[in-house]
Amino acid sequence: MTEQPPAVVSASKLGLTFQTNDGPVQALSNVDLTIGKGEFVSFIGPSGCGKTTLLRVIADLEKATAGAISVNGMTPEQAREKRAYGYVFQAAALFPWRTIERNVALPLEIIGLSQAEQAERIKRTMELVNLSGFEKKYPWQLSGGMQQRASIARALAFDADLLLMDEPFGALDEIVRDHLNEQLLELWKRTDKTICFVTHSIPEAVYLSTRIVVMSPRPGRVTDIIESTLPRERPLDIRETPEFLAIAARVRDGLRAGHSYDD
Amino acid sequence: MDTFRSKIVPVTSILAGVVVLWYVFAVILNAPFQRDLDRRANETPGIVDFIGKTLAQPKPTLPAPHQVAVNFFENTFLRSVTSNRSLVYNAWVTLSSTLLGFAFGTALGILIAVGIVHVATLDRSLMPWIIASQTIPILAVAPMIIVVLAAIGITGLIPKALISTYLSFFPVAVGMVKGLRSPELMHLDLMHTYNASASQTFWKLRVPASVPFLFTSMKVAVAASLVGAIVGELPTGAVAGIGAKLLAGAYYSQTIDIWSALVAGSVVAALLVMVVGIAGRLVDRAMGGRPA
Numbered sequence: 264m265t266e267q268p269p270a271v272v273s274a275s276k277l278g279l280t281f282q283t284n285d286g287p288v289q290a291l292s293n294v295d296l297t298i299g300k301g302e303f304v305s306f307i308g309p310s311g312c313g314k315t316t317l318l319r320v321i322a323d324l325e326k327a328t329a330g331a332i333s334v335n336g337m338t339p340e341q342a343r344e345k346r347a348y349g350y351v352f353q354a355a356a357l358f359p360w361r362t363i364e365r366n367v368a369l370p371l372e373i374i375g376l377s378q379a380e381q382a383e384r385i386k387r388t389m390e391l392v393n394l395s396g397f398e399k400k401y402p403w404q405l406s407g408g409m410q411q412r413a414s415i416a417r418a419l420a421f422d423a424d425l426l427l428m429d430e431p432f433g434a435l436d437e438i439v440r441d442h443l444n445e446q447l448l449e450l451w452k453r454t455d456k457t458i459c460f461v462t463h464s465i466p467e468a469v470y471l472s473t474r475i476v477v478m479s480p481r482p483g484r485v486t487d488i489i490e491s492t493l494p495r496e497r498p499l500d501i502r503e504t505p506e507f508l509a510i511a512a513r514v515r516d517g518l519r520a521g522h523s524y525d526d
Numbered sequence: 527m528d529t530f531r532s533k534i535v536p537v538t539s540i541l542a543g544v545v546v547l548w549y550v551f552a553v554i555l556n557a558p559f560q561r562d563l564d565r566r567a568n569e570t571p572g573i574v575d576f577i578g579k580t581l582a583q584p585k586p587t588l589p590a591p592h593q594v595a596v597n598f599f600e601n602t603f604l605r606s607v608t609s610n611r612s613l614v615y616n617a618w619v620t621l622s623s624t625l626l627g628f629a630f631g632t633a634l635g636i637l638i639a640v641g642i643v644h645v646a647t648l649d650r651s652l653m654p655w656i657i658a659s660q661t662i663p664i665l666a667v668a669p670m671i672i673v674v675l676a677a678i679g680i681t682g683l684i685p686k687a688l689i690s691t692y693l694s695f696f697p698v699a700v701g702m703v704k705g706l707r708s709p710e711l712m713h714l715d716l717m718h719t720y721n722a723s724a725s726q727t728f729w730k731l732r733v734p735a736s737v738p739f740l741f742t743s744m745k746v747a748v749a750a751s752l753v754g755a756i757v758g759e760l761p762t763g764a765v766a767g768i769g770a771k772l773l774a775g776a777y778y779s780q781t782i783d784i785w786s787a788l789v790a791g792s793v794v795a796a797l798l799v800m801v802v803g804i805a806g807r808l809v810d811r812a813m814g815g816r817p818a
Contacts, residue, residue, distance in 0.1 A: 324715055343721055350719045356712045360734045360813040369730065373720045401814035421720075 271335060271425055271457045272298040272321055278329030279316060289482035290316045294330070296476065296485065300424070303451055303458045305468035306476045307514060313483020314461045314476075318427050321459065322350050334425070346374065348425040349418030353433055355410035357402040363413045364389070364398035370421045388416040391450055408439040412446075419454070426458045432467070444470055445499060452495065465518075469493075469511045470502055477517035487517035548591050549581070555588040556580040589782045598786040610766055613790045619767040620755045621794055623683050627690020628751040632744060634691060635698025642699075643706040643732070644724075660696050664689065664754065669761035686767075690754035694747035701743025705736025737813065741806030748798045756791060768794070 277294040280287045291313045298304050306314035319325040320332060323339035334342035342348065349370075357366045364385055371381045389395050392412040402410055411431055418426060432440045444467060451458055462468050468475050469491065477487040491510060493501060501507055560580045564571060571579065581590040589597075598613065605612040638656065641648045668689050675685040709731050717727045759769025768791045775784035811817070 322719055324718060343719060346721060348719070350716070352712050352716070354712060356710070356716055358713070358731070358734065360737075360815075362814065370720045372730070373717075373722045373726050401816075403814075403816045 270297045274332040276330035280328050292482040304474045305460045305472040307468045308478030311480040312478040349423045351418045351428040351431045353430045355414040367417045388420045392416045428460045552588045552590040553580045556586045585779050594785040597782045623686040624751045624755040627687035630691040631694030635695040638699040639702030686758035689758035690751040693750040693754040697743040697746040701739045705739025706732045709735045745802045
């Protein structure tokens with residue numbers, strides 16, 4: 264009897280209510296979701312739909328107030344303590360007083376790896392994000408896109424199987440964003456990681472994902488989950504194919520159905 | 527060329543204005559006494575002669591800039607540095623207690639800041655006292671510190687340095703509290719995702735983030751330390767130091783001495799602030815700071 268491998272992320276009836284001065288705000292309500300190993304799942308929705316909050320709950324940066332969630336079969340807190348995931352923020356969040364190489368080394372220092380091990384991992388991850396040669400530069404000497412790649416390298420450096428990305432390319436221009444999307448797919452294929460990716464761009468979500476979770480606000484909830492029928496091999500011009508456009512249309516319909524643009 | 531235009535020209539224009547104004551007031555303020563002297567001597571000098579005399583009195587109400595400059599030059603460069611009339615000697619006496627007090631003050635300020643940032647009860651209990659401590663006039667506290675410490679056998683450099691400490695720990699404590707709390711939420715979240723311990727977050731994030739704040743507050747603190755050291759010399763009956771020179775000058779109406787001691791104090795203060803500024807810039811560069 265073969266056992267199904269445990270889901271990387273599994274949420275049921277998950278809810279989160281923030282207590283604010285203006286009374287309680289329901290950021291997430293009744294979220295049911297299972298993410299399997301090796302999936303690339305995008306969360307899309309308008310501002311306030313709870314997509315970032317959901318990612319932060321997975322990362323144990325927020326605590327759920329209702330329902331249950333497990334990460335790698337553990338509570339999010341245990342998973343965080345075991346360094347089960349790498350987190351990429353909206354901004355690169357590099358430490359300005361550290362070189363790129365030392366920034367990538369930060370989690371490795373915290374984990375307590377040896378110098379030799381650190382050097383080996385830095386070299387490997389810098390190659391993975393095409394930043395070899397920029398090890399000794401300080402963050403301000405790099406472009407925004409390169410900084411974000413460095414922060415992805417930092418999230419990959421300690422070999423977590425799960426990568427949580429919160430609108431990582433939101434602040435970049437479209438040309439750089441296309442380029443990084445391509446590189447991210449390449450990286451995903453090569454490393455076999457599970458990726459949760461928050462975005463508010465429909466083309467980005469469709470281009471990257473194996474599954475797209477459409478969310479809507481007030482209260483934040485999942486309105487649709489769309490399986491992508493696109494092949495794993497995705498050149499950039501796949502975005503002009505009818506298949507791609509059909510999925511994009513379904514995502515757009517899902518967003519509309521959430522009444523998110525009524526007002 | 528740019529620094530010449532943007533910095534040197536405006537600063538020297540103001541300086542020239544101040545010097546001119548100073549001469550005008552020197553003549554005006556010294557004139558009554560000069561008239562008195564002339565009347566007693568039954569002299570009626572011409573206007574040019576009269577102005578010349580007002581600027582050459584041995585104990586003028588307001589010494590002219592060149593009188594101060596000559597006195598400053600003689601007492602700085604023409605005297606043996608071991609002579610107690612030498613401004614270099616007196617400045618060194620004050621500087622040594624300034625530096626000791628500054629070192630104590632910086633250490634104490636950092637310590638207090640670390641406590642305030644990490645212990646919630648200290649945050650609530652200590653901060654009001656720290657602020658209150660600076661509202662007490664230092665001139666009132668200084669003699670008591672000296673007397674109390676002398677009673678338990680501590681005399682010399684330490685009591686003076688402690689007055690400097692009293693004035694200099696405050697800017698460092700306030701600046702470092704701000705500095706240690708300066709990391710962005712995103713950076714703190716990042717450390718949280720790595721399951722970093724509090725001490726790792728402190729050393730790898732809070733401390734480096736606070737360094738620019740430390741140097742800014744140290745610039746204020748070092749100037750305050752000098753003030754503390756000078757004030758500390760006034761009630762101690764100190765025989766040497768810039769404060770002692772000021773006091774002696776006041777006793778014997780040596781106004782020119784007072785002014786040149788004042789200039790010496792300002793030069794020392796400017797040098798101290800400059801040294802801290804340069805150290806700050808070097809550290810900033812070493813930490814990957816973007817050249818301005």
